[in-house]
Amino acid sequence: MSGEADWVPVALSASIEPGTSAGAVVEGLELVVWRDDAGKAHVWEDRCPHRGMRMSFGFVRGDHIACLYHGWSYDAAGQCRHIPAHPDLDVPKTIRITTYDAGEAGGMIWARLAGAAETGHPPPDFGNTLPVRSLYADCSLAHALAVLKQTYLPGGKGKTVVGQLQAVAPHVWTLEGDALRLSIAIQVIGPQNVGLHILVNEGSKETIADVAQWAVALRLTLEAPVVLAEVM
Amino acid sequence: MAALTLYAHALDENCYRVRLMLSFLGLAYDTVAIDMVPGEEEKGLAMRALNPLGSLPVLKDGDQVFSGAQAILVHLARRNDPAGTWLPLEPAAFAAVMQWTFFSATALSSAIEARRLALFSQERDFYALRREARHALRIMDDHMVLRHMKGFEWFETDGPTIADLSLLPSFALSRDYGIDHDEFPALRRWLRRFRLLPGFHTMPGIPDYH
Ligand code: FES
Numbered sequence: 001m002s003g004e005a006d007w008v009p010v011a012l013s014a015s016i017e018p019g020t021s022a023g024a025v026v027e028g029l030e031l032v033v034w035r036d037d038a039g040k041a042h043v044w045e046d047r048c049p050h051r052g053m054r055m056s057f058g059f060v061r062g063d064h065i066a067c068l069y070h071g072w073s074y075d076a077a078g079q080c081r082h083i084p085a086h087p088d089l090d091v092p093k094t095i096r097i098t099t100y101d102a103g104e105a106g107g108m109i110w111a112r113l114a115g116a117a118e119t120g121h122p123p124p125d126f127g128n129t130l131p132v133r134s135l136y137a138d139c140s141l142a143h144a145l146a147v148l149k150q151t152y153l154p155g156g157k158g159k160t161v162v163g164q165l166q167a168v169a170p171h172v173w174t175l176e177g178d179a180l181r182l183s184i185a186i187q188v189i190g191p192q193n194v195g196l197h198i199l200v201n202e203g204s205k206e207t208i209a210d211v212a213q214w215a216v217a218l219r220l221t222l223e224a225p226v227v228l229a230e231v232m
Numbered sequence: 233m234a235a236l237t238l239y240a241h242a243l244d245e246n247c248y249r250v251r252l253m254l255s256f257l258g259l260a261y262d263t264v265a266i267d268m269v270p271g272e273e274e275k276g277l278a279m280r281a282l283n284p285l286g287s288l289p290v291l292k293d294g295d296q297v298f299s300g301a302q303a304i305l306v307h308l309a310r311r312n313d314p315a316g317t318w319l320p321l322e323p324a325a326f327a328a329v330m331q332w333t334f335f336s337a338t339a340l341s342s343a344i345e346a347r348r349l350a351l352f353s354q355e356r357d358f359y360a361l362r363r364e365a366r367h368a369l370r371i372m373d374d375h376m377v378l379r380h381m382k383g384f385e386w387f388e389t390d391g392p393t394i395a396d397l398s399l400l401p402s403f404a405l406s407r408d409y410g411i412d413h414d415e416f417p418a419l420r421r422w423l424r425r426f427r428l429l430p431g432f433h434t435m436p437g438i439p440d441y442h
Binding site for chain 1: 370374377378381382413414415417418420421424439441
């Protein structure tokens with residue numbers, strides 16, 4: 001696999017506002033995705049070393065994120081800096097949270113998770129895009145791709161066309177119709193859960209609202225019980 | 233003694249809906265704490281005399297007694313908010329706000345019930361309710377994705393209404409019944425803005441950020 005394969009998508013950039021945090025799961029690994037007040041995105045293991053509270057429940061102050069439970073506060077390197085119950089304590093260096101490389105490109109936040117080799121490759125960029133939405137569905141990646149391959153897209157003027165699905169980078173596909181070109185970055189949450197981060201490429205004629213409506217219908221299709229073809 | 237008396241329990245989310253409305257409207261009121269868990273005081277004779285249904289919240293406004301969170305919200309808004317900010321006067325906006333207010337009592341009732349079972353009951357048979365609750369939250373998230381694209385931050389009209397107020401607690405408290413906020417980016421955004429409204433306060437289960 002190429003170096004880009006190290007990067008997995010975890011959220012649309014627009015969904016993580018400065019000074020906020022959210023949880024994201026990649027193949028069972030719980031992550032906190034947060035953005036400091038200066039706008040830099042961070043992706044860490046979603047676990048406070050104190051008692052294991054999820055850091056995504058916590059809150060961001062400046063370039064620190066604090067745990068909701070007892071207020072332990074961590075700097076951008078994951079190092080614990082402040083323990084409210086012991087305000088004068090020089091916090092031991094060993095109290096830190098596992099951090100991952102995070103990057104932003106193409107309107108997405110990406111993370112390079114444990115085990116991935118440092119290759120120096122930046123996360124995949126697929127041009128100028130507008131974020132539509134993140135769509136979460138209870139199905140496998142294979143099923144999602146099979147459905148996307150035969151999905152009708154809004155084709156302009158009330159027409160629909162079957163989109164052309166193409167893998168353009170690890171975890172990223174484009175789906176193209178007459179008037180529309182979508183980029184879809186897929187986050188595998190678990191064996192039966194995926195997050196589809198959907199973006200519209202510049203120059204597409206459909207409005208993002210139409211694509212958002214289409215996405216709701218797509219989720220229904222993705223989650224519809226699979227009917228086995230009748231064999232004669 | 234204030235003209236308004238609220239019979240409530242601190243952990244009940246429907247009581248929280250009413251307390252939020254009272255706070256947003258800046259109304260003074262007395263609270264009578266009812267021992268709902270484990271005492272079931274709301275089902276006792278004294279409370280049944282006020283509300284035969286034996287449910288919380290109950291609001292006494294002068295001589296009148298109201299029960300049911302949504303009815304109380306409507307009453308408080310109409311009576312104390314003549315401009316119709318929280319409950320619009322214009323018919324179409326009124327109906328749209330009421331549609332979501334009813335949603336909080338119908339589709340979200342599974343969320344309220346799932347939370348009640350998770351917090352207060354030994355039964356662990358709430359998975360079906362949780363599935364329904366997730367479905368209702370998805371409908372809300374889908375709606376807010378489109379609203380945001382049209383440049384709005386609230387469920388209906390261009391400001392917060394009782395639609396937002398009645399829907400919000402079930403999302404804000406969803407971790408109590410095992411639904412994370414991960415999959416609802418548009419609702420996260422909405423919750424953050426709601427928290428900034430003057431008069432907003434939390435309840436147990438909704439974090440205070442200090
Ligand atoms: S669990 Fe995080 S501070 Fe205690």
